[in-house]
Amino acid sequence: MCGIxxxxxxxxxxxxxxxxxxxxxxxxxxxxxxxxxxEGQVNCVKAKGKxxxxxxxxxxxxxxxxxxxxxxRWATHGKPEEHNAHPHLNTDxxxxxxxxxxxxxxxxxxxxxxxxxxxxxxETDTEVIPHLITQFLTDSNSLMxxxxxxxxxxxxxxxxxxxxxxxxxxxxxxxQQAPLVLGFGQxxxxxxxxxxxxxxxxxxxxxxxxxxxxxxxxxxVEIYDFEGARMSRFPRTLDWxxxxxxxxxxxxxxxxxIYEQPAVVRTCLDTYINPNxxxxxxxxxxPVNLGLTPNLTDNLEHIQVLACGTSWHAALIGKYLLxxxxxxxxTVDYASEFRYSPKPIISNTLTIGxxxxxxxxxxxxxxxxxxxxxxxxxxxxxAKLLAITNRAESSIAQICDRIIDTHAGIEIGVxxxxxxxxxxxxxxxxxxxxxxxxxxxxxxxIGEIIAGLRHIPSQIETILDTQAxxxxxxxxxxxxxxxxxxxxxxxxNFPIALEGALKLKEISYIHAEAYPAGEMKHGPIALLDNxxxxxxxxxxxxxxxxxxxxxxxAKARDARLIGVTTAMNATEAAHTFDDILTVPEVxxxxxxxxxxxPLQMLSYHIAAIKGLDVDQPRNLAKSVTVE
Ligand code: AGP
Numbered sequence: 001m002c003g004i005x006x007x008x009x010x011x012x013x014x015x016x017x018x019x020x021x022x023x024x025x026x027x028x029x030x031x032x033x034x035x036x037x038x039e040g041q042v043n044c045v046k047a048k049g050k051x052x053x054x055x056x057x058x059x060x061x062x063x064x065x066x067x068x069x070x071x072x073r074w075a076t077h078g079k080p081e082e083h084n085a086h087p088h089l090n091t092d093x094x095x096x097x098x099x100x101x102x103x104x105x106x107x108x109x110x111x112x113x114x115x116x117x118x119x120x121x122x123e124t125d126t127e128v129i130p131h132l133i134t135q136f137l138t139d140s141n142s143l144m145x146x147x148x149x150x151x152x153x154x155x156x157x158x159x160x161x162x163x164x165x166x167x168x169x170x171x172x173x174x175x176q177q178a179p180l181v182l183g184f185g186q187x188x189x190x191x192x193x194x195x196x197x198x199x200x201x202x203x204x205x206x207x208x209x210x211x212x213x214x215x216x217x218x219x220x221v222e223i224y225d226f227e228g229a230r231m232s233r234f235p236r237t238l239d240w241x242x243x244x245x246x247x248x249x250x251x252x253x254x255x256x257x258i259y260e261q262p263a264v265v266r267t268c269l270d271t272y273i274n275p276n277x278x279x280x281x282x283x284x285x286x287p288v289n290l291g292l293t294p295n296l297t298d299n300l301e302h303i304q305v306l307a308c309g310t311s312w313h314a315a316l317i318g319k320y321l322l323x324x325x326x327x328x329x330x331t332v333d334y335a336s337e338f339r340y341s342p343k344p345i346i347s348n349t350l351t352i353g354x355x356x357x358x359x360x361x362x363x364x365x366x367x368x369x370x371x372x373x374x375x376x377x378x379x380x381x382x383a384k385l386l387a388i389t390n391r392a393e394s395s396i397a398q399i400c401d402r403i404i405d406t407h408a409g410i411e412i413g414v415x416x417x418x419x420x421x422x423x424x425x426x427x428x429x430x431x432x433x434x435x436x437x438x439x440x441x442x443x444x445x446i447g448e449i450i451a452g453l454r455h456i457p458s459q460i461e462t463i464l465d466t467q468a469x470x471x472x473x474x475x476x477x478x479x480x481x482x483x484x485x486x487x488x489x490x491x492x493n494f495p496i497a498l499e500g501a502l503k504l505k506e507i508s509y510i511h512a513e514a515y516p517a518g519e520m521k522h523g524p525i526a527l528l529d530n531x532x533x534x535x536x537x538x539x540x541x542x543x544x545x546x547x548x549x550x551x552x553x554a555k556a557r558d559a560r561l562i563g564v565t566t567a568m569n570a571t572e573a574a575h576t577f578d579d580i581l582t583v584p585e586v587x588x589x590x591x592x593x594x595x596x597x598p599l600q601m602l603s604y605h606i607a608a609i610k611g612l613d614v615d616q617p618r619n620l621a622k623s624v625t626v627e
Pocket of ligand 1: 310356414415506622624
């Protein structure tokens with residue numbers, strides 16, 4: 001977590017750093033700070049809380065510095081107080097460091113430095129870095145050498161940026177398993193945890209790799225490995241447009257991203273579905289162009305999916321599809337659990353990591369450990385790693401054999417919406433590709449599923465056009481007094497109940513739990529009374545009647561019942577539910593992508609009416625790069 005940004009060039013650094021931090025604030029917002037170098041001094045300003053506090057502090061200062069670093073923090077070591085905010089300085093305040101990640105051996109290093117009479121000003125792990133660099137600077141005049149020697153002492157995953165008052169033309173950055181991207185302008189260079197921070201200035205970027213250190217000067221960028229060997233790397237030009245990271249008239253990014261979902265699904269369909277494939281022509285090629293090579297897809301006996309949070313929910317839908325459509329036994333694990341209790345090794349296993357950011361530490365570590373534990377085994381046990389991610393240039397893309405790029409465009413709201421839908425599309429495509437290759441279902445069935453997917457964009461538009469006002473009105477009923485919600489669903493829509501509950505929790509701070517509808521009677525039903533609304537995802541299909549029965553059981557306990565369903569069974573639904581969130585008619589197999597939309601909207605409106613910070617909910621960060 002945390003966001004770091006750096007600038008060296010000919011413009012005033014402060015404005016560039018602050019606007020960069022604004023775009024990184026989704027990574028953490030417990031405190032923010034910047035350090036610039038001017039007239040032989042480091043000028044460091046920090047503030048607790050969100051960025052506007054720092055802005056306020058800077059309002060009446062004049063600063064012409066052309067080099068600086070900035071940080072927005074998600075607290076790990078030390079409370080979210082100003083003294084723990086980055087940048088951290090050395091004793092004589094001439095060297096400043098920002099860090100994203102965790103220095104795992106900081107206590108040992110801190111004790112060593114304290115024994116040398118160094119005084120610490122914070123409780124952070126990061127503060128050891130400026131003090132260590134200073135120690136090594138006494139042996140050598142080179143800031144680069146001192147940083148290299150410091151890095152050799154650090155354990156953990158981190159990205160750092162360093163400036164020194166004596167080196168006004170040098171910004172040094174390093175990366176070890178935490179993201180860091182460099183930006184190339186005309187006589188100016190940037191670094192940031194995420195390219196969104198530098199997109200307004202340049203689209204020429206280079207991802208620093210693990211174990212690399214870069215020296216940015218007004219004349220250019222030099223990259224070395226941690227041992228000091230010069231690396232030859234080439235930047236690339238992004239086709240991203242800075243407008244994509246604006247709110248474009250929407251009150252919140254989350255709302256904008258909900259409304260982008262039809263376009264996202266269209267892009268996914270255009271990218272991956274082969275338009276010439278027709279089931280009745282017995283085509284000898286797959287309906288889906290995922291570019292998967294036979295070594296990843298042939299003879300699969302097992303698929304295991306590793307993910308966190310919303311991505312884990314998409315994985316659960318994926319499991320349903322991979323088993324029911326492609327016929328492959330599939331397991332889904334939380335990446336954070338899998339790391340420390342990996343499953344027995346099965347031959348011919350495809351391991352899929354799902355992560356919109358591509359930087360989630362647990363997911364990356366789980367995949368790396370899977371590669372490592374299979375490395376010395378015979379070929380059929382070797383790891384085959386596939387990522388479903390929204391960031392083709394991310395860390396996960398670098399460790400996997402292949403990625404499915406979800407093409408959702410950048411998602412700024414901390415609550416995932418359009419990336420969830422895009423990940424789910426990724427699982428439809430993978431299931432269809434594997435189903436075709438294995439002929440696990442007839443081609444006409446594959447054709448029917450594709451036809452259903454093609455309707456999704458306009459069907460989401462229908463929900464947004466016809467339901468938005470009703471959902472907003474309904475949301476008013478839950479903004480006071482209600483403290484708990486229950487979500488129920490079954491089969492392919494149980495993950496939608498989970499996702500509905502997570503969205504509500506993370507942005508409205510209302511406690512919400514999700515259960516498979518049939519499990520309510522085994523305990524959770526005891527929670528129900530007229531103060532606990534129940535949301536039932538009741539999409540027509542194989543378990544519709546069962547869900548309706550389970551919903552009736554909840555109603556009998558006085559719960560207010562909200563149903564997500566189609567108009568097909570309007571009479572029965574009206575008889576069962578107090579409130580109905582209607583979605584268009586859809587085949588059960590495709591229904592999750594529609595069912596999630598009203599739940600996203602309901603959570604959004606509850607949080608917005610409560611006046612909460614929808615895009616940056618408390619305690620969270622968009623990219624969870626710590627364990
Ligand atoms: C989603 O709304 C959450 N903010 C969170 O659960 C998220 O899905 C999780 O942290 C995983 O992120 P990733 O997809 O970037 O790996």
